[in-house]
Structures are given as C-alpha cells and as structure tokens.
Amino acid sequence: MLLYEKNNIKGFALITVLLFMQILALLGLYAIRHALLANKMNQAHYQHFLLLNKADTALDYAETNAPGCEIPIINSQELIKRPLAFWRSLSCGGIFPGFQYYYVTESLGEDPCADILYQNTTASYFRVTALTISNDNTAKIFLQSIIVKPSTVTNICKGSHHIVTQGRETWRILE
Numbered sequence: 001m002l003l004y005e006k007n008n009i010k011g012f013a014l015i016t017v018l019l020f021m022q023i024l025a026l027l028g029l030y031a032i033r034h035a036l037l038a039n040k041m042n043q044a045h046y047q048h049f050l051l052l053n054k055a056d057t058a059l060d061y062a063e064t065n066a067p068g069c070e071i072p073i074i075n076s077q078e079l080i081k082r083p084l085a086f087w088r089s090l091s092c093g094g095i096f097p098g099f100q101y102y103y104v105t106e107s108l109g110e111d112p113c114a115d116i117l118y119q120n121t122t123a124s125y126f127r128v129t130a131l132t133i134s135n136d137n138t139a140k141i142f143l144q145s146i147i148v149k150p151s152t153v154t155n156i157c158k159g160s161h162h163i164v165t166q167g168r169e170t171w172r173i174l175e
Helices: 002-065 076-081 084-090
Strands: 092-096 099-116 122-134 140-150 162-164 167-174
Touching: 002 092, 002 099, 002 122, 002 140, 002 167, 076 140, 076 167, 084 099, 099 140
Parallel strands: 099 162
Antiparallel strands: 092 099, 099 122, 122 140, 140 167
C-alpha cells in the first residue's frame, strides 16, 4: 500500500514540474515575441529619425537657395497631395546616400516695414517645402518652413517699422 502512494506522489510531482515548465516556456515565448516587436518598432523609429534628419538637411539646402524653383502659392494640404510626377517636373531636387529630395519655394511677399537686423534692407518672406523619399520608396516626409531674406524691392513703409532676423522663422512637418 505504501509503495502505491509513493508512485502517486512521484507521478503528481512529475505532472506539476511539467506544468511549470510549460508555463515557463510560454512566458519565454512571450518575452521573445515582445523583444522582437520592440526591436521592429525601434528600427522604424530609427528609419524615421534618419529620414527626418535628411529632410531637414534638404530643407536647409533649399532655404539657402531660395527663391529658386519658385511656384505660385498653393495650400499646404494640396501640395502634399500632389503626385511624385509633379515634384519631379516642377521642383528642384537632389540625392543623398539612401534618399532623394525635392523642394519648391513660394514667395509670400515683401514687408517694407520689416527691417532685417544688422542690415540696411527690408524683408521678403518665402515658404519652402521639401519632400524627402527613401530610395526604396517606402517612406517619405514633407517639411516646410518660412524664411526671411533681404528684399530686392524698396517700397515705402506705410506703418511702423519693426525688426526681423534673416533666416528661418518657422519649421513644421506636414502630414
């Protein structure tokens, strides 16, 4: 009788150990799946960071060359809906390693009352929009800024003078 009870206890211990091993295996599988998902998300964030960095470099370049590749004023939401053929035909562009970019400039006009700091000239405002695309066409990003450049036209100020700084005034990501 005692031998029978010992075997029952051994069998029960075996089943209990197997059950715990099964639970630990499921927990390990969950941890591996979670780590793989976190790795995939980190890779996507890193690719977005690289694209954003390249897009900002393209926008800097476009701002330096403004008012090149000038187009009439277009609503920003309409501009980002334009097909790639529009960007290839009417914009300026270039290539970075792994990325290509296109940009357009829109003249927002002059402000004869805006005096550029440390210069004896008035201000012209431009909106610059840059599209950056990965070479495999899997990711793209639109950046837009408004910049101030010295004006070539000297109109008479009909209000009060104010001082502005040459360069970037605003920066945003278009979505």
